Amino acid sequence: MRVNFTVNGRPQEADDVWEGESLLYVLRERLGLPGSKNACEQGECGSCTVRLDGVPVCSCLVAAGQVEGREVVTVEGLADQARQRARGDARGTSLDEAKALAAGGQESPAGEGTGAFPHAALSPVQQAFIDAGAVQCGFCTPGLLVAADEMLERNPSPTDADIREALSGNLCRCTGYEKIMDAVRLAAARQGEGV
């Protein structure tokens, strides 16, 4: 079958999709977007988390046919989405950040981000994960970023319990979660300060 849907703001068409294929498979194998990860294929690990019409879902549990006509945002689209939020939505975002984000595309060398002037090509939560040491093997990172980004959009000042609840569907085996907590706190704080 053919599936038409929007991924990270761009219309996409996937052909020859077998009815049993998941949204995750179509993203990874047919659309060349392997950022969403497959670690359990049964909705337990959250590594494949994407937003479907704004709602975080495990894309391994969504049949590809179900996304016909709908909007999907993956980790590959997080930075763009943050930029759009910065332009169109004043919540927690300063003019400076909007300018910095709009300037975009200015690749600074990998891993050299700083707190005060986040990497322009990254969303605040992506930058915070790097800065806080929340990335080790990184396999869980895309799903966690999508989930954390969605929570911070809903709840700009989360308590620790809020963060744990929001991320409880995402398994990480490397970090013991402490640096992930630090990263989300950092992203929330920077958002609050408008940097």
Added chain:
Amino acid sequence: MPSDSAPLGTPSKVTQGSPGSPAQGGIGESTLRPDGTLKVTGEFAYSSDLWHEDMLWGQILRSTVAHAEIVSIDTGEALAQPGVHAVMTYDDLPTEVRNYGLEVQDTPVLAHGKVRHHGEPVAIVAADHPETARRAAAKIKVEYRELPVITDEASATAPGAVLVHENRADHHIGHVPHPNILHRQPIIRGDADEAARRAAVIVKGEYHFGMQDQAFLGPESGLAVPEEDGGVHLYIATQWLHSDLRQIAPVLGLPENKVRMTLAGVGGAFGGREDLSMQIHACLLALRTGRPVKIVYNRFESFFGHVHRHPARLYYEHGATSEGKLTHVKCRIVLDGGAYASASPAVVGNASSLGIGPYAVDDVDIEAIALYTNNPPCGAMRGFGAVQACFAYEAQMDKVARRLGMDPVAFRKLNAMEQGTVMPTGQPVDSPAPVAELLRRVEAMPLPPERQWESSEGVDVRQLPGGLSNTSHGEGVVRGVGYAVGIKNVGFSEGFDDYSTARVRMEVVGGEPVAVVHTAMAEVGQGGVTVHAQIARTELGVARVTIHPADTRVGSAGSTSASRQTYVTGGAVKNSCELVREKVLDLGRRRFGTHHPAWAAAELLLEGGKVVTDGGEVLADLVDVLGDEAVEVEAEWRHRPTEPFDPRTGQGNGHVQYSFAAHRAVVEVDTELGLVKVIELACAQDVGKALNPLSVVGQIQGGTAQGLGIAVMEEIIVDPKTAKVRNPSFTDYLIPTILDTPTIPVDVLELADDHAPYGLRGVGEAPTLSSTPAVLAAIRDATGLELNRTPVRPEHLTGTA
């Protein structure tokens, strides 16, 4: 059609450090990961992300029974499926080398006449869609004639027991009491029976440690691409490229130089990628079909596709004087190695040599064995061998302290080893061993407040056992506090030639001096690439460092395991940088030696892109010294040699370094429902020197969380009657979520080991040891129960087991 085009997802060089910036990011700084940006944008290609335009998908058919003769295999229907390009069984293997293994080559590439465990590979399929391959594999008809299963020590050594491996010819067979025992290591020192007479109290205990899975999130996967010269290029997630290569090439019938290997992105490892998984299968299918073949396990298959942590039964006897000094320890540790050897011999070596823990005891009688059974094969997992022992000896330490009426921490401190203590192996500890200090530090940390679930707005059920299941508002909930400390060896022990290789190149690129570091080290998430760049900056005084992808075009780096990579490959990078520095200085002397007398006389350093004297005087810019020349060195580096343990007495200088960590666990237990919430898991660890403090703390927290997992939730359940795995999924095998994992405050101590590069100590494993017994001790403290097995389940706490 062989293809030389590189697949999508081929790793590329990563350069870190801004042009023109001062040379920050040396050792001791919390430099950020060079691959961090790629990993947060989704661009970092893991082995499961590789893609080649004409690739096929491979699938493995695995045995549905644990122990059986294979009567027949019929592949006809599978081969006839549209889209299927190849089906292979044992009979299709190209050479006489049809087994592989880390130390003992006892593992069939594909089963031959017999399967020895549930999930053993029997046949492989290549097809044009992964689902086609799966369905075709399901159409292969295998007829089994089931054999009795060996599942534990009693069935393994019973009179007339079926042998898991007949006609053993490995080098352990000469010193084991039964062919179903793979390896045995006794360690005898002093006279434990005589010393027992001095004991005021003697405590005996029997313990059971469950089977733990590494549960790395990135499944086993890789892409094999056939090449024009008849060879193959394998892009793979592994812990040790050259060890894989040594095992793969003979099975394919290729010389090692025709099997090229490149490390693809690795989604965690924790020991589970030390053995081969799909490597040979993908290469076989690629060479058979002439097409690139990708294999990606799903989670179900991953549970069958790698070795696990050995489950163990441990029998201990401790004695102590009335003043609280240990008189002796006797122990017997029975590790279930499952169907194939894997790393079992090393696990036995660790369990025995570290079997009494970080304590000074002169009279010991230790024995560790690994069984061959029809259970899933077990091998390396973070802390291998030392983890199981620590769970038992720390439970014993608490019991002895209680019998003596002593505080458990005070009792441990009284018996703590220190620098100069002689190990049960007769090896003196010749670097700091701050066991008592780590206990003191972890005990001194402030405790989380009592009834922490209460807030001004009432009870927050999320902070209680049961959480949002809303099973308690605090009634029936009791707190407990427990302590534990452990000792782990760092690096490969027992006489293994444990070396690494680093190629370092220095040249001017874009008007800047740049160092390129090329090793075969498997970056599995630990941050080795970060540390290599830091070492190069410190040693070569450059800002920009390029990390070359790991592959087999450079010499072996050894395994990313045993907490060894920062020590050994870090040491190799440091050594090669020093050799490069000497060459650069020689170049400088030739070019500018006549300009300044200091070139000949002074101790010269490379700092901030310049050659400087030890007095800080600048002699030249590196850009001018290097000019158009590139200076390159590839060199091997070794730590101090070790010795094998004597097979009868266990004596020998078997270890190169030790790593120590202590934990304090605070738990709250709903005693009515048997639910446990770990409130805090504090750790103090000596790391010698933290090359990257942020990464060190990340390792300690991650290791601590894995120890928590095997304390209260994780266990592979193997049916004792059928030896079949009952819970191969993340629905049924539970690893800690962010809700299960508490805050993990970390106190890092840095007492240099003068034998090691920069004084560093391997850090990755030690925190996995003491975390588990600390949690168990805390649950015992809360409930008063004996709890001699881990993990603890609700039924063990409610008396309904």
